[in-house]
Amino acid sequence: MQLSFSIFQRKNIWVPTWKGWVLFIFLLLILLTLLKVTVYSYLATNEPYKNGVLVIEGSLPDYAFDSAMIVFNNLKCEKILITGGPVPMGTYSGFQTYVDVGVVKLNQLGFDPEKIVALPSKKILRDRTYSNALIVNKWLKTASIQNHTINILTIGPHARRSKLLYTKAIGAEYQFGIISLDDLSYDQNKWWKSSIGFRTVVGEALAYLYVKCFFIPRMYVIEN
Numbered sequence: 001m002q003l004s005f006s007i008f009q010r011k012n013i014w015v016p017t018w019k020g021w022v023l024f025i026f027l028l029l030i031l032l033t034l035l036k037v038t039v040y041s042y043l044a045t046n047e048p049y050k051n052g053v054l055v056i057e058g059s060l061p062d063y064a065f066d067s068a069m070i071v072f073n074n075l076k077c078e079k080i081l082i083t084g085g086p087v088p089m090g091t092y093s094g095f096q097t098y099v100d101v102g103v104v105k106l107n108q109l110g111f112d113p114e115k116i117v118a119l120p121s122k123k124i125l126r127d128r129t130y131s132n133a134l135i136v137n138k139w140l141k142t143a144s145i146q147n148h149t150i151n152i153l154t155i156g157p158h159a160r161r162s163k164l165l166y167t168k169a170i171g172a173e174y175q176f177g178i179i180s181l182d183d184l185s186y187d188q189n190k191w192w193k194s195s196i197g198f199r200t201v202v203g204e205a206l207a208y209l210y211v212k213c214f215f216i217p218r219m220y221v222i223e224n
Contacts, residue, residue: 036192039157039201039205040156040157040188040191040201042160043156043157043158043159043160043161043201043204043205043208044156044157044159044160044180044188045159045160045163045178045180046159046178046179046180047163047177047178048071048075048151048177048178048179049075049149049151049175049177050075050076050147050149051075051076051077051078051146051147051149052075052077052078052145052147052148052149052150052151052174052175052177053077053078053079053080053081053117053145053149053150053151054068054071054072054075054077054079054080054081054151054152054153055080055081055083055136055150055151055152055153055166056068056080056081056082056083056102056152056153056154057082057083057084057098057102057132057154058082058083058084058097058098058099058100058101058102058103058105059084059098059101059102060102060153060154060155061155061184062105063181063184064153064155064181065102065105065106065109066109067153067179067181068080068106068153069106069109069111071151071153071179072111072115075151075177077151078115078145078146078147079115079116079117079143079145080106080111080115080116080117081117081119081136081139082099082102082103082106082116082117082118082119083098083099083119083120083121083132083135083136084097084098084099084101084102084120084121084132085097085098085120085121085122085123085124085128086098086122086123087100087101096120097120097121098120099118099119099120100118100120102118103116103118117139117143119132119135119136119139121135127165127218129158129161129162129165129166130165130168130169130215130217133165133166133168133169133170134169136150136166136169136170137169137170140170140174148173148174148175149174149175149176149177150166150170150174150175150176150177151176151177151178151179152166152176152177152178152179153179153181154178154179154180154181155180155181155182155183156180156181156182156183156188156200156201156204157180157183157200157201157204157205158180158204159178159179159180160178160208161204161207161208161211162178163176163178164208164211164212165211165215168211168215168217169217183197183200185197186200
């Protein structure tokens with residue numbers, strides 16, 4: 001008696017015809033086109049609310065602080081909160097944190113020092129936005145804010161993820177507004193045509209999906 005032994009077997013499978021492949025590629029191109037024209041506006045959402053506090057990272061470019069003053073006055077905010085960790089060696093000589101940089105920028109613009117709240121952090125290796133949100137939450141627990149509204153000012157497609165992370169860190173007790181400024185390093189209407197625009201938008205899209213589907217909030221030890 002002869003025994004047969006094999007590790008492969010033949011099976012019949014269905015594969016697309018050439019017409020099927022054409023239809024598949026056509027639908028894929030439509031999907032990619034829709035994503036191309038909508039993903040930036042979806043991520044770079046703008047939904048500000050009146051009153052409350054305005055949050056800005058000290059590492060944002062100079063033009064963001066010019067806009068922050070306008071936004072602060074238009075929304076009639078009570079305080080502006082500046083977050084950020086240590087500055088890298090060789091940049092911003094004389095400053096220890098990006099918060100120090102942000103405070104100086106606002107002072108140079110003539111902003112009322114009494115309305116500036118500095119919330120520096122230590123070096124954060126991961127989940128920087130979420131960790132900064134926890135620091136803001138710690139300050140809110142002892143602050144006297146009349147309106148439970150937090151407006152977050154950021155750059156480009158980082159906006160929607162920022163709002164989501166602040167919501168996870170602080171909770172539904174507060175109303176979260178978001179202000180997304182244009183990223184001047186690339187054309188937002190043709191972001192896919194530059195390497196920095198492509199990397200930024202695609203990276204933020206993937207990061208937002210990660211936070212939405214997989215991110216588990218952790219209670220970090222916050223020192224500021």
